[in-house]
Every structure is written in structure tokens, then in C-alpha cells.
Amino acid sequence: QVQLVESGGGLVQAGGSLRLSCVVSDSIFSINAMGWYRQAPGRQRELVATISSTGSTTNYADSVKGRFTISRDNAKNTVYLQMNSLKPEDTAVYYCNHAIRTMTYAWGQGTQVTVSS
Numbered sequence: 861q862v863q864l865v866e867s868g869g870g871l872v873q874a875g876g877s878l879r880l881s882c883v884v885s886d887s888i889f890s891i892n893a894m895g896w897y898r899q900a901p902g903r904q905r906e907l908v909a910t911i912s913s914t915g916s917t918t919n920y921a922d923s924v925k926g927r928f929t930i931s932r933d934n935a936k937n938t939v940y941l942q943m944n945s946l947k948p949e950d951t952a953v954y955y956c957n958h959a960i961r962t963m964t965y966a967w968g969q970g971t972q973v974t975v976s977s
Contacts, residue, residue, distance in 0.1 A: 862886045862965040864956055869971030872946055880941040880971055882956030890934040893959035896941045898952035899970075909941060910959040924950075946975045 868880040880896070891913050899905040908921045909930040918930050929942040939956050953970040 864965060864968035866954060866956055866968050866971040869954060869973045871974045871976065874947055874975055874977050876946050876975070877942070877944045878946065878973060880943065880954055880956075880973075882939045882941075882968070884937045884939070884956070886937065886965075889937040892963075894930075894932060894939045894956060895959035896928075896930060896939070897955045897957060898950075898973075899955070900949075900952040903952075905955070907959075907961070911939065943973070946973075948975045948977045951975050 863885040864882055866880060866882045868878060870878060872878055893910060893912050895907050895910040897905050897907050908924050909928055910919045911930045911932050915932050920928060927943065927945045932939045951974050953972050955967055955970040957964045957967060
């Protein structure tokens with residue numbers, strides 16, 4: 861069974877930065893497009909960034925475009941999310957998973973990001 865372990869969250873002031881990491885225990889990680897999702901209290905989980913298997917193509921939700929950067933290291937089975945210029949509305953639990961919702965693995969525990977105003 862594939863395991864996803866997210867880390868790097870925390871409490872930060874508005875305008876600050878965080879870098880999230882996600883290690884994937886999947887031997888075929890390098891052929892899968894990956895994504896970062898987030899879920900705020902009382903809201904549905906939303907996809908905020910995706911990256912192709914080689915890392916050559918990335919896409920972002922409008923709400924994070926220009927502030928977040930997704931990247932990956934296939935040698936380490938790890939996907940990253942660099943978050944800059946954080947806003948209180950970015951507060952959520954962040955998860956990584958397959959970029960295609962219908963192909964997602966079992967969800968990890970996520971990592972909490974809290975942005976104070």
C-alpha cells in the first residue's frame with residue numbers, strides 16, 4: 861500500500877514562507893503526476909498545484925498562482941511545495957497525492973499550515 865507522509869507545516873505570520881515536503885513510498889512515483897491539495901475547516905478539499913512526472917509541467921489554482929511553487933525530486937520520491945507571501949486564507953491542512961483525483965492513493969495525515977494576520 862502506498863504511503864504519503866507530509867511535513868513542513870507550521871504557524872507563520874502573513875507574508876511569511878513555508879516549504880512542505882511529501883515522501884511517497886511508491887516504486888513507480890517517478891511516472892505519476894503529483895499534486896498538493898488543501899482542506900480548510902468546513903470546506904471541501906481543493907487541488908492547489910500539480911506537477912508532471914518529469915517536473916516539466918506545473919499548474920496552479922488561481923488563488924496560489926505566483927506565490928506557490930511545486931517541485932519534485934524523483935530520486936528521493938519526494939514532492940515539495942514552496943509557499944511564499946502566505947495569507948490567512950491559506951490556512952488549511954495540506955496533503956499530497958496523485959494529481960488525478962480518480963487515481964488518488966489513501967490520504968496521508970497531512971500537515972497543518974496556519975497563517976496569522
